[in-house]
Amino acid sequence: MADIRSNFLGIKSPNPYWLASAPPTDKKYNVLRAFEAGWGGVVWKTLGSQVKNVSSRYSAVDFNGGRMMGFNNIELISDRPLDINLKEIAECIKLFPDRAMVVSLMADNDKKSWHELIKKVEDTGAHGLELNFGCPHGMTERGMGAAVGQDPEIACMVVEWVMEAANIPVITKLTPNVHSVVPTGRSVVKAGTNALSLINTIQSVTGIDLDTLVPNPYVAGKSVFGGYCGPAVKPIALKFLTTITQDELTKTVPVSGIGGVSTWKDAVEFMLLGASNVQVCTAVMHHGFRIIEDLCDGLNNWMDEKGFNTLDDFIGKSVDTITHWEDLDINYHHIAKINQDKCIHCGLCYIACEDTSHQSINIQKGNPYNTYTIIDEECVGCNLCQLVCPVDDCITMEEHREAPEYINWIEWQKKGLPLNDH
Amino acid sequence: MIESNKLSEKQYQENFSDIHPPYESSTAAKVDANRCLFCYDAPCMKSCPTSIDVPKFIKQIATENIKGSAKTIFSSNIMGTGCSKVCPVEKLCEGACVYNLLEEEPIPIAKLQRYSTEIAMEKNWKLFERKKSVGKKVAIVGAGPAGLSCAHALSREGIDCTIYEKESKGGGLMTYGIAAYKVTPQFCEDEVNYILSIGGIEIKYNQELGKDITLAQLKKEYDAVYLAIGVGVARQLAIPGEKLEGVVDAISFIYDIRDKGYSSVPVGDKVAVIGMGMTAIDAATQAKRLGAKEVTMLYRRTEDEMPCTKHELDIAMLDGCEVVWLAAPQKIKGSQGKVKQLVCSKMKLGEPDASGRRSPVDTGETFTLDVDMVIKAAGQTPFEKIIKKYKLDNKNGKISINENCATNIKGVFAGGDAVNGGKEVVDAVQAGKDGAFSILKYLGVKN
Ligand SMILES: Cc1cc2nc3c(=O)[nH]c(=O)nc-3n(C[C@H](O)[C@H](O)[C@H](O)COP(=O)(O)OP(=O)(O)OC[C@H]3O[C@@H](n4cnc5c(N)ncnc54)[C@H](O)[C@@H]3O)c2cc1C
Numbered sequence: 001m002a003d004i005r006s007n008f009l010g011i012k013s014p015n016p017y018w019l020a021s022a023p024p025t026d027k028k029y030n031v032l033r034a035f036e037a038g039w040g041g042v043v044w045k046t047l048g049s050q051v052k053n054v055s056s057r058y059s060a061v062d063f064n065g066g067r068m069m070g071f072n073n074i075e076l077i078s079d080r081p082l083d084i085n086l087k088e089i090a091e092c093i094k095l096f097p098d099r100a101m102v103v104s105l106m107a108d109n110d111k112k113s114w115h116e117l118i119k120k121v122e123d124t125g126a127h128g129l130e131l132n133f134g135c136p137h138g139m140t141e142r143g144m145g146a147a148v149g150q151d152p153e154i155a156c157m158v159v160e161w162v163m164e165a166a167n168i169p170v171i172t173k174l175t176p177n178v179h180s181v182v183p184t185g186r187s188v189v190k191a192g193t194n195a196l197s198l199i200n201t202i203q204s205v206t207g208i209d210l211d212t213l214v215p216n217p218y219v220a221g222k223s224v225f226g227g228y229c230g231p232a233v234k235p236i237a238l239k240f241l242t243t244i245t246q247d248e249l250t251k252t253v254p255v256s257g258i259g260g261v262s263t264w265k266d267a268v269e270f271m272l273l274g275a276s277n278v279q280v281c282t283a284v285m286h287h288g289f290r291i292i293e294d295l296c297d298g299l300n301n302w303m304d305e306k307g308f309n310t311l312d313d314f315i316g317k318s319v320d321t322i323t324h325w326e327d328l329d330i331n332y333h334h335i336a337k338i339n340q341d342k343c344i345h346c347g348l349c350y351i352a353c354e355d356t357s358h359q360s361i362n363i364q365k366g367n368p369y370n371t372y373t374i375i376d377e378e379c380v381g382c383n384l385c386q387l388v389c390p391v392d393d394c395i396t397m398e399e400h401r402e403a404p405e406y407i408n409w410i411e412w413q414k415k416g417l418p419l420n421d422h
Numbered sequence: 423m424i425e426s427n428k429l430s431e432k433q434y435q436e437n438f439s440d441i442h443p444p445y446e447s448s449t450a451a452k453v454d455a456n457r458c459l460f461c462y463d464a465p466c467m468k469s470c471p472t473s474i475d476v477p478k479f480i481k482q483i484a485t486e487n488i489k490g491s492a493k494t495i496f497s498s499n500i501m502g503t504g505c506s507k508v509c510p511v512e513k514l515c516e517g518a519c520v521y522n523l524l525e526e527e528p529i530p531i532a533k534l535q536r537y538s539t540e541i542a543m544e545k546n547w548k549l550f551e552r553k554k555s556v557g558k559k560v561a562i563v564g565a566g567p568a569g570l571s572c573a574h575a576l577s578r579e580g581i582d583c584t585i586y587e588k589e590s591k592g593g594g595l596m597t598y599g600i601a602a603y604k605v606t607p608q609f610c611e612d613e614v615n616y617i618l619s620i621g622g623i624e625i626k627y628n629q630e631l632g633k634d635i636t637l638a639q640l641k642k643e644y645d646a647v648y649l650a651i652g653v654g655v656a657r658q659l660a661i662p663g664e665k666l667e668g669v670v671d672a673i674s675f676i677y678d679i680r681d682k683g684y685s686s687v688p689v690g691d692k693v694a695v696i697g698m699g700m701t702a703i704d705a706a707t708q709a710k711r712l713g714a715k716e717v718t719m720l721y722r723r724t725e726d727e728m729p730c731t732k733h734e735l736d737i738a739m740l741d742g743c744e745v746v747w748l749a750a751p752q753k754i755k756g757s758q759g760k761v762k763q764l765v766c767s768k769m770k771l772g773e774p775d776a777s778g779r780r781s782p783v784d785t786g787e788t789f790t791l792d793v794d795m796v797i798k799a800a801g802q803t804p805f806e807k808i809i810k811k812y813k814l815d816n817k818n819g820k821i822s823i824n825e826n827c828a829t830n831i832k833g834v835f836a837g838g839d840a841v842n843g844g845k846e847v848v849d850a851v852q853a854g855k856d857g858a859f860s861i862l863k864y865l866g867v868k869n
Pocket residue numbers: 508509510563564565566567568569586587588589592593594595596599600601604629630631632650651652653672673676700701704805808837838839840844845846847848850
């Protein structure tokens with residue numbers, strides 16, 4: 001059995017799965033249930049200035065019958081009294097000393113408020129702090145949350161205040177509502193943050209009720225932009241993560257990966273791109289804490305199969321495989337192949353290629369089943385047919401290099417080689 | 423003993439409830455709709471005689487465009503609701519579903535089709551608009567699936583249609599022949615009314631061609647005539663004892679169940695059903711459901727040659743009907759004018775016949791069954807008399823038509839069971855469409 005224990009800046013947890021700062025980590029009741037289920041740690045729902053929430057608060061995007069492919073909220077930070085939160089944090093730590101307890105913070109925008117809040121939180125015995133520079137709604141209007149994360153200078157200033165007071169590790173959570181997370185990332189690393197976490201939610205309108213014509217979530221005939229998360233945002237999160245783990249400065253600190261992690265596979269992908277652990281929210285809001293079992297089990301089995309003994313054996317292993325377009329090997333070529341024994345004749349590959357790609361699939365009409373074959377000379381190897389095929393391993397991409405040697409775009413141009421494929 | 427009222431009202435209701443219940447909720451329909459792969463040049467569509475665009479109507483359920491979905495179905499098959507209940511889908515659309523090739527359950531196409539079209543009927547959506555009258559009149563004989571489908575297609579193009587129907591209700595064998603657990607009389611009536619709601623179609627009931635009206639009259643008064651008279655009486659067995667009390671014809675037996683009500687239809691204790699087509703299955707299962715103790719189905723050939731589908735045979739078997747293969751009725755014995763025994767020849771399979779199926783050969787051995795009722799379901803015979811009377815070219819009573827659905831008499835077209843000798847409702851619907859298309863060409867309304 002592989003060892004899936006995690007050590008993030010000295011904050012230890014039995015597995016790399018933390019619950020992200022959100023409703024699931026809002027109070028002792030939930031957190032104890034999560035720990036009992038086996039979660040490695042939690043980031044307590046953001047503490048800070050007093051707020052009031054509205055009703056309703058969530059909305060979702062369903063896809064082809066699947067619910068909550070994307071999830072959206074307009075909730076603010078914790079609306080419970082600070083002293084109750086602090087008391088419950090201390091109790092949870094006492095009951096589950098082996099789990100990670102990180103507390104998310106968003107103080108009013110002055111040094112004194114931050115210092116007071118940090119002091120109080122540290123007194124609970126918490127293991128770390130996460131600075132909420134990400135919340136895209138409600139708090140930004142008060143110059144907090146994403147308003148801080150979107151401005152590298154303000155972010156730098158706040159982190160400096162925090163570092164003056166903090167005695168435990170500090171993680172800065174970044175907002176994706178910027179063209180690049182790197183400037184803020186660099187700025188807070190310079191200011192001394194011990195780690196980064198990303199991404200927070202993405203501003204969104206999830207959909208409009210076609211009867212009332214008001215978007216969701218509905219609050220008395222109005223709505224607001226919410227924070228989008230869930231499986232739909234994972235690819236975007238992975239991209240932002242990579243920009244941080246590839247940057248010379250930001251890659252010097254550990255990163256906690258967030259954004260649509262629902263399965264052990266998602267977690268592995270975040271870690272392969274350099275996250276030291278992951279945080280989960282939407283998946284538990286959809287299915288409850290019990291999903292931790294497969295998150296651990298699947299990770300364990302995969303590590304065993306691949307021969308990785310510890311998380312560090314694979315964290316970051318894929319970071320260097322993402323390169324610049326102009327470095328790609330132009331002589332690499334592959335062609336689709338349809339396995340006729342597996343083909344169920346649905347024709348999806350054909351119509352996709354015919355209507356939207358390179359007309360590289362031949363159709364031989366039959367009754368009721370047509371036969372589809374690849375026209376090798378026409379196939380540019382785009383993968384579309386393989387992507388739309390509903391049968392596993394029915395369409396495979398077979399390597400047919402144009403030439404044995406590597407050549408990139410710059411060299412190609414220099415040699416004046418031909419440009420158009422078709 | 424042959425008697426009616428064998429069961430309690432509650433038992434009848436249970437026995438004759440819908441064998442394929444509809445979806446309970448829109449969510450349930452969407453779960454199945456979302457499983458559909460949306461195949462291109464879809465095998466299901468190609469396997470539907472009316473070429474319903476199945477992937478399209480299913481996608482429309484998934485996108486909650488139910489009106490669009492119903493219109494997609496009805497555009498190809500105006501009896502789309504009825505067909506969703508009576509089509510042998512396991513050998514048509516669902517049988518061709520690509521999921522079968524993955525050894526997975528096919529998409530429940532019929533159930534989804536029923537979902538959209540029943541909503542359309544319930545809400546009485548007007549999905550088709552009749553074009554302005556073009557001043558042409560067509561007479562249609564027979565208000566069965568072929569006749570109705572032809573009339574609807576013609577009316578859409580602005581033709582004024584009059585249907586002459588010998589019975590007092592429309593729907594043809596849909597109304598008079600198909601088992602009660604598939605469609606109810608009320609449904610059949612609703613379906614006919616929904617089809618007629620386009621306007622421009624008048625049905626004259628209790629008007630029989632050859633009795634109340636003549637072909638010459640119709641030809642004179644109308645610009646074209648479409649014959650959709652179906653097939654007639656059950657084929658006679660031509661064996662001794664056929665006149666005994668307790669020998670009944672499957673179609674009238676089935677119709678009585680529909681028409682008179684379950685408790686009024688007499689059924690024996692030990693029933694023999696002769697034949698292995700859809701009619702035989704319907705007769706056997708319904709005899710059982712009416713309270714017969716033993717039902718034995720007899721067929722001259724084997725399971726490999728049977729005309730019904732495996733699915734239908736399973737329904738009968740699950741109802742507890744027995745099957746004896748390779749058995750041909752030889753004579754029916756009785757006493758005091760009532761059926762007592764059925765003597766059968768044991769058969770074996772010989773050389774393939776014209777249909778390509780191996781034909782049964784008498785072995786000379788016989789066996790005897792004690793029975794008190796014999797239901798004849800060995801196919802139906804065409805209305806030969808009237809067809810010959812009007813000198814319509816025919817093959818054993820099946821009206822001959824050319825590629826334009828035209829008979830040998832100018833301006834007279836035909837289709838449905840009357841031409842094909844008896845297939846499914848869906849084939850008759852397609853025949854009606856084809857007929858309408860040809861008539862429109864003939865009248866110069868479309869080319
Ligand atoms: C017992 C039984 C069960 C069946 N089960 C199924 C099933 O489950 N699924 C399926 O798809 N198909 C089934 N069928 C077949 C299906 O019912 C027929 O294929 C279909 O009804 C044929 O349509 P049609 O319009 O050609 O003929 P019909 O439905 O027979 O309609 C002909 C119409 O013409 C009328 N008519 C006849 N002669 C005259 C005349 N001289 N003047 C005026 N009117 C006349 C008749 O009264 C009738 O209304 C079954 C058939 C039978 C007998």
